[in-house]
Amino acid sequence: MIRSNIVSGSAFTTALYAAVVILLSVTALAFLTFERIRGDLQREMDSLLVDEMRFIQEILDDNDNDSDVVQAIDDATLWLPFDTSLIGLFDSQGKRLAGNIDEYPSFRGWGEIEDDGIILGGKKRIHRVNVQTYRGFVIVVGRDLAFVKSTLRSLAWSLVAIGLGATLCTLLVGYISSIRTYRKLDQMAKTLNKVSRGEVKARLPVGKNNDQIDRIARLMNGHLDNLTVLMSTTRSAAAAIAHDLKNPLTHAYIALQEAKDSLRSDGQSMEPINQIQSELDRLKWTFETVLRINRIEEGNNSKAFSYLDLSRLGREAVGNMVPLAEVKSQSLAFVDNQSGRTLIEGDEGMLKQLCANLLQNSIDHCPEHSRILLTVEQEESTITLSVIDNGPGVPENSLSKLFVPFYKLDTERNSIGNGLGLALVKAIADHHSALLAATNNSPGFTVSIQFEVA
Numbered sequence: 001m002i003r004s005n006i007v008s009g010s011a012f013t014t015a016l017y018a019a020v021v022i023l024l025s026v027t028a029l030a031f032l033t034f035e036r037i038r039g040d041l042q043r044e045m046d047s048l049l050v051d052e053m054r055f056i057q058e059i060l061d062d063n064d065n066d067s068d069v070v071q072a073i074d075d076a077t078l079w080l081p082f083d084t085s086l087i088g089l090f091d092s093q094g095k096r097l098a099g100n101i102d103e104y105p106s107f108r109g110w111g112e113i114e115d116d117g118i119i120l121g122g123k124k125r126i127h128r129v130n131v132q133t134y135r136g137f138v139i140v141v142g143r144d145l146a147f148v149k150s151t152l153r154s155l156a157w158s159l160v161a162i163g164l165g166a167t168l169c170t171l172l173v174g175y176i177s178s179i180r181t182y183r184k185l186d187q188m189a190k191t192l193n194k195v196s197r198g199e200v201k202a203r204l205p206v207g208k209n210n211d212q213i214d215r216i217a218r219l220m221n222g223h224l225d226n227l228t229v230l231m232s233t234t235r236s237a238a239a240a241i242a243h244d245l246k247n248p249l250t251h252a253y254i255a256l257q258e259a260k261d262s263l264r265s266d267g268q269s270m271e272p273i274n275q276i277q278s279e280l281d282r283l284k285w286t287f288e289t290v291l292r293i294n295r296i297e298e299g300n301n302s303k304a305f306s307y308l309d310l311s312r313l314g315r316e317a318v319g320n321m322v323p324l325a326e327v328k329s330q331s332l333a334f335v336d337n338q339s340g341r342t343l344i345e346g347d348e349g350m351l352k353q354l355c356a357n358l359l360q361n362s363i364d365h366c367p368e369h370s371r372i373l374l375t376v377e378q379e380e381s382t383i384t385l386s387v388i389d390n391g392p393g394v395p396e397n398s399l400s401k402l403f404v405p406f407y408k409l410d411t412e413r414n415s416i417g418n419g420l421g422l423a424l425v426k427a428i429a430d431h432h433s434a435l436l437a438a439t440n441n442s443p444g445f446t447v448s449i450q451f452e453v454a
Contacts, residue, residue, distance in 0.1 A: 015174015022153045026166055030159035037155060041148050042128075046110070052141040056089065057134050066097065073098035084088050086127050086142030094138070104138045105131055110245045112145065121235045188220075195224060199430070293405065293420070294352070296427040307454050308351065310342045310383055311376045317355035318374050321363065329368045332359070335375040342383045343454040350428045357421045358387040358447055365445075366391035383451045390444040399438050422447075 059072045073089050088099035105113050108131050115126060126149075187205050190227040194202040203224060203446035204217040267394060318334040325332040336342075355374065362372045372389045394402065394409070401407045403426035406419040425447070429436040 004316055013174075014332065015170050015177070018174070021093055022170055023163055023167045026159075026163035034152070034155060034159060038148075038363075041151065045128055045143055045145075046130075049128065049141050049143060052087070053130055053139060056087070056141065058133075060135055060137060069130050070098040078409040083142035084125075084130060084146070086140060088138075088140035090138040090140070092136050093136075097137075098189045099140070101142075104140045107131060108133065113142070134244060135343065155207075177448065181213065184217075188217060201228065214351055243419055264377045288346065291426045293424055296424075296431050304347045304349075305345045306348065307343050308346050308348055310351075310385055311336050313348070313351050314374045314376050314385060317352060317359060321356065321359045324360070325363050325372065327364065328366075330366060331369075331371045331373075332361060332363075333373055335373050342378050344383055344432075344451040345454045346432050346451070347428075350431065354425050355385070355387075355451070356365060357425050361389065361421055361447075362389040362445070363389055371415050378453070381453050383453055384448055385451070386446055386448040388441065390441070393440040393445045394438070396440065399440070402438055403436065425449075 003207055054398050055076065056073060059069055059076070063069045063072060070089070072088065073344050076087070086099070086101050088101035088104060089097045090104050091097055094103065105111065110128075110130055113129055114126055125317045126145050127142040128145050128148075132139050184205070184207065186220045191202050191204050201223050201369065206217045206221070219223055240436055315334045315336075318332055322332050359372065359374065362370075366372065366389050370391050375384075375386045375388065377386070398409055403422050404419075405423040405424075408419045426436055429449050432451060434452075437450075439448075
C-alpha cells in the first residue's frame, strides 16, 4: 500500500482541512476560556484581599491604643495561611508594627511583589498585594499567586492537549477513512484490470456500508452484467456464423476435390483448382480458429489440466519449428534457466499450440538470418515463457491491439495471415490465468507469458 496515495486521498485531505479548522477554533476558544478563568481567579483573589483590608481597617477603627491594634492584627494572622498570605501594618515612618512583612512596597493600590523581605521559610514567592494608607498607617494585605499561576498553567496545558488531541483524532479518522477508500478503489482497479484482460465474470466488491463507492460499484456491476451479456451474444453470434459457414464450406471443399480428381483423370491443368483449394483451406482454418477461440473463452473449467514441465514443452516446440526457420535461414534456439523442472498446471495441447503460434509469428515477421529464442525462466512463484527475436519490432501504438482477433498491422494488409494467431495465444493464456505482455526490444520483439508455479 503506497502511503502517498493514502495521504493524497480525498478523505484524508478533507480531514486535514477539518483539522486545521478545528485547531484554529479550539485555539480561539481556548484563549477566550483562559482569559475568562484568569480574570475570574484574579477577581476572586482581589475580592478576598478587599475583605481582609476592610477587616484591618475595622480593627483600627475599634481600637485607639496602638498595642491593642498590634495584638489584634497578630491574632488575626493566626487564622490566615501563613505561608501564602501577607499582612502588614506600618506607621507613618515605615516601621513595622504587626504582620509577617518587613517593609511595605513603594506603591499604593494593587500590584505584585516578590517576597525577598518576607519571613516565610526562605521560599521566594510572588504575591498579589493591596497597599492602602488609612488613619496614618500603611496597611498591606496579599496572597500568594502560586496557586493561581499553577492553575492557569495546568489549564493552558489542558487546553493545548485538547486542541492537539482533537486535531490528531481528526487526522487519524481521515487517515483510516482514506485507507478504507483506497482499498476499495484498489480492488475496483484490480477488478477492472481483470475485465480488461478478458475475465468478463469478474465483479467489483460491494461493502455493507452502502457508501458512495459501494453505490458506484453496484452501478458498475450492473453495466458489467450488460456488457457480459452483449459480449456473450456477440461471441455466440460469431461462433454460430462460423459454424454455419463451415458446413457449406466443407461441402464445397468436397465438391472441389471431386472436380479436381475428375480433371486430373482427363489430364487437364490443376493450377486453378489448386489455388481455389488453397484459399478454401485458409478460410476453413480461419473458421476453425474462431470456433476454437470461442470454445476456450467459454470454457472456464480446468478438468483437462495436469502437471506439465514448461521447459520440455518449449524445447519440443523449438525442435518442431526449426525446419520452418531454416527455410528463411533463421536461427531458432531454446534457452533454459537451468533451475530444474519448471512445473505448471495446464492443458498440454493448448500450451503446445501457444508455443507454436508464438514461434510461427516470429518466423513469419522476421527477415532472413534473424535470431529467435524461446526462453523459460523461473522465479520464486512464477515461470515466464518468452519468445524473443531481433526483427523489426512493432509500432508502439499497435502493441495493445496485437491480441485482438483479426487485427493486422498496416504493413500486413496484403499478407495471407488472418490476425488470429496471437488472439488464440491470448485466449490460451487467459484460460490458464497467465499474464500476457508484448514489448519492443529495440531492435526486436518479445512476447512473455507468466504462469504460476504448480
